[in-house]
Amino acid sequence: MTKLFKLKLIALAISSTLITACGDAQTNIVEKDPIETPDDGHGDGHDHGDEYTINSLGRLAVLAGNSNEASIFDLDDNVLLDSFSLVNSSNTLSASPDFRYAVINSRAQDYLGFIDGGLWREDHGAHLHDYEQAPVWSSYELTTASRPTHLVNYDGKLAVFFDGDAQSGTTASVSVLTDNDISNATPTLPSISYNINMHGVAQPRGEHLLSTIRRDDAQSSSNAKVLPDQVGVYHLHDGEYELEQTLSVTCPDLHGAAQNHDYIAFGCRDGVLLAHQHDNEYDAGKIINIDAIGDARIGTLYGHEHSDTFIGIASGVFVSINPIDAEMEALEWQLDEGVSAVSYSFSANGEQFLVLDNSGFLNVLEVHAHDGHTHWELAGKVDITAEDVSTMPDGMKFSMTVAQNGHFAYVADPIAQHVVKVHLDDLEIEGELKLTFPPAAITWLGIAQEEEHDHVH
Numbered sequence: 467m468t469k470l471f472k473l474k475l476i477a478l479a480i481s482s483t484l485i486t487a488c489g490d491a492q493t494n495i496v497e498k499d500p501i502e503t504p505d506d507g508h509g510d511g512h513d514h515g516d517e518y519t520i521n522s523l524g525r526l527a528v529l530a531g532n533s534n535e536a537s538i539f540d541l542d543d544n545v546l547l548d549s550f551s552l553v554n555s556s557n558t559l560s561a562s563p564d565f566r567y568a569v570i571n572s573r574a575q576d577y578l579g580f581i582d583g584g585l586w587r588e589d590h591g592a593h594l595h596d597y598e599q600a601p602v603w604s605s606y607e608l609t610t611a612s613r614p615t616h617l618v619n620y621d622g623k624l625a626v627f628f629d630g631d632a633q634s635g636t637t638a639s640v641s642v643l644t645d646n647d648i649s650n651a652t653p654t655l656p657s658i659s660y661n662i663n664m665h666g667v668a669q670p671r672g673e674h675l676l677s678t679i680r681r682d683d684a685q686s687s688s689n690a691k692v693l694p695d696q697v698g699v700y701h702l703h704d705g706e707y708e709l710e711q712t713l714s715v716t717c718p719d720l721h722g723a724a725q726n727h728d729y730i731a732f733g734c735r736d737g738v739l740l741a742h743q744h745d746n747e748y749d750a751g752k753i754i755n756i757d758a759i760g761d762a763r764i765g766t767l768y769g770h771e772h773s774d775t776f777i778g779i780a781s782g783v784f785v786s787i788n789p790i791d792a793e794m795e796a797l798e799w800q801l802d803e804g805v806s807a808v809s810y811s812f813s814a815n816g817e818q819f820l821v822l823d824n825s826g827f828l829n830v831l832e833v834h835a836h837d838g839h840t841h842w843e844l845a846g847k848v849d850i851t852a853e854d855v856s857t858m859p860d861g862m863k864f865s866m867t868v869a870q871n872g873h874f875a876y877v878a879d880p881i882a883q884h885v886v887k888v889h890l891d892d893l894e895i896e897g898e899l900k901l902t903f904p905p906a907a908i909t910w911l912g913i914a915q916e917e918e919h920d921h922v923h
Contacts, residue, residue: 518594518595518596519594519596520585520598522541522912523541523869523871523912524565524585524871525539525541525547525583525584525585525911526539526541526876526885526899526908526909526910527568527581527908527909527911528878528901528907528908529559529905529906529907529908530905531859531903531905532904534554534555535549535550535903536550536557536568536570538568538584538601539899550581550601550603552579553575553577553579554572554574554575554577556572556573557570557572558570558571559908559909560617560619561619561910562580563620563623563624563645564586564644564645564914565583565910565913566582566586566648567580567604567645568583568911569624573615574613576610576628577608577609577614578608578614578626579604580604580606580607580648581601581604582602582649583601583911584598584600584602585598585913596913604648604649605651606648606651611626611628612634612663613630613631613636616666616667616668618667620669620671620725621670621671621672622644622645623642623644624643624670625668625670625677626640626641627640627666627677628640628641629664629665629666637662637663638662638664639658640658640668640677641657642656642670642675642707643655654705656702656705657706657707658700662680663692664678664694665692665693665694665721666680666720667721667732669723669730671725671730671743673701674700674701674702674746675699675701676697676698676730676741677698677707678694678696678698679695679696679697679698680693680696681694693719694717695716695718696716696717697712697720697732697739697741697750699712699748701746711747713739713748713750714750715739715752716734717732717733717734717739717752718734718735719735720732720733720734721733721763721765722765722766722778724767724769725769726769726771726774726789727772728742728789730743731767731776731778732767733763733766733778734763734764736752737752737753737754737755737764738764738787739752740792742789751792753787753789753792753793755780756785756794759781759785759796760781764778764780765780766778766779766810767787768810768811768819769812772817773812773833774789774840775787775788775789775842777810782800782801783796783800784797784800784801784842786840786842788840795841797841797842798841799831801821801829805824805825806824807821808823808824808863808864809864809865809866811866811867811868813873814868814869814870814872814873814915817833818831818832819832819842820890822865822866822877824855825855826849826850826851826864827847827850828850828866828888829847830844830845830847848893848894850879850895851879851881852882855881857881858881859904862880862904863880864877864880865877865906866878866908867908870912870914870915871912871914871915872915873889873890873891874889874896875887876899876908878905878907878908880905880906883900883901883902883905884898884901885898885899885901885905885908886899
C-alpha cells in the first residue's frame with residue numbers, strides 16, 4: 467500500500483541539528499592521517515584493520531541561487547566548511563566519477579572547473595586508505611573544447627560530450643577523465659574529435675566508449691543542437707579513442723543514454739536502441755515505442771549497474787524498458803496531471819527510482835516481480851516542503867542528490883532555504899540543513915560504497 471509522509475517543520479526531532487550557513491563560518495578539519503604519496507611502500511606486513519577507514523555521511527556541495535558561489539557542507543558535524551566564488555555566473559553542478567570533486571559546468575563559457583570536496587579513498591595495495599581534509603578549489607580546468615553539455619559518469623570514468631557550435635564553426639568532441647586525472651592535472655585526456663557539431667552523448671565502458679555519430683549529410687542548424695542518428699564503438703589506443711564499430715541499427719533524433727550491467731540504451735524518435743557487449747564487439751537491437759508514448763520520443767533515460775530495467779521519460783510519460791525480454795511498458799504510476807518532474811535518480815543500490823516533482827513531493831518507486839515479470843510500483847511519497855509552492859523564486863526549482871554510501875536522499879528547497887535529509891528505507895525525513903540563501907543545485911560528495919563489477923570490459 468502506498469504511504470504518504472508529510473513534513474512538518476515544527477515537529478522535527480529536537481535532536482536534528484539545524485545548520486545556518488554563514489560567510490564567516492570557521493572550519494576545523496582533522497585529518498585521519500597525514501597525506502601520503504600513492505606509492506608509499508605500505509606493504510609492511512601489519513594488519514591495519516579499519517585504521518585507515520573513515521566512516522562519514524559525506525559532504526554536500528550547494529550552488530547558491532542568488533550569488534555566484536558554491537559552498538561545501540560537512541554532513542557529519544553539520545557545519546559549513548568553505549565557500550568558493552565561481553568563475554562564471556551561469557553554472558550547473560554534478561559530481562566526479564568517484565565523488566571526490568564537485569564539477570562546475572559553464573556551458574556557454576566552454577568551461578569545466580572542479581572543487582575538491584576533501585573526502586576520498588586511495589588503494590595502497592595492502593589496504594584502502596581514506597582521507598578527510600578541507601575542501602579546496604582545484605587549479606585544474608577544461609576550457610579548450612566547445613559547449614560541454616552531457617556529462618556521464620560510469621565505472622569510475624566521466625565522459626564529457628562537447629557539442630561544438632555551428633555559429634562559430636567549432637566541432638564536437640569528447641574527453642574522458644577520472645578523479646586521478648583531476649588530482650594529477652592530466653594535461654592530455656583520452657578523447658574523440660569530430661569534424662562536425664552535434665548535440666550528442668557518450669557512454670564510457672572500460673576500454674570502450676560508445677559515442678554518437680552525426681552523418682555529414684544531416685542538415686545543420688543555427689543553435690548547434692543537431693541530433694545524431696548513429697552510435698559508434700570507440701576503443702582506447704595510445705590515449706586516443708579509435709572508431710572500431712558503427713552499430714548497424716540507426717537511432718533517429720538520438721537523445722539520452724544510460725547503461726546497466728549488460729546493456730547500453732539510447733533514446734530514439736522511434737524507440738530505444740540497445741547495445742549488448744560480447745567481448746570487444748556489440749550487438750544492436752531496438753525496442754519500438756509503445757502506444758502510451760504517442761508522438762513523443764524517449765529523450766531521457768536512467769540506468770543502474772544493479773537494475774535489469776531502464777527508466778525512460780517521454781514528454782512526462784514514464785516507461786520501463788526491459789532489454790532482456792525486449793519489452794517496453796508504461797509504468798502504472800504516473801505523475802498527476804499538471805505536475806512535472808524536476809529531478810530523477812536511482813538510489814545508491816539501484817533498488818529504488820526517485821522522482822522529485824514541482825509540487826514538492828519525492829516519489830519513491832520500487833521494482834516488484836509479478837508472474838515472472840518485473841514492474842516498477844510506487845512505494846510511497848514524501849512531502850518535502852511545508853511552503854506554498856506557488857512562491858517558488860523565479861527561475862528556481864527543487865533539486866535532489868542521492869548519497870552513495872547509504873540509503874539517503876537530500877532535497878533542496880529554495881522557498882524554505884534549506885535541505886532536508888530523507889531516509890529511503892522508511893521514507894521519513896531525518897534532518898534539516900538550514901541555509902541563508904536559496905539553493906539552486908546540490909550534489910553529494912564523499913567515499914562511495916565499494917561495488918562489485920564482474921562484467922568484462
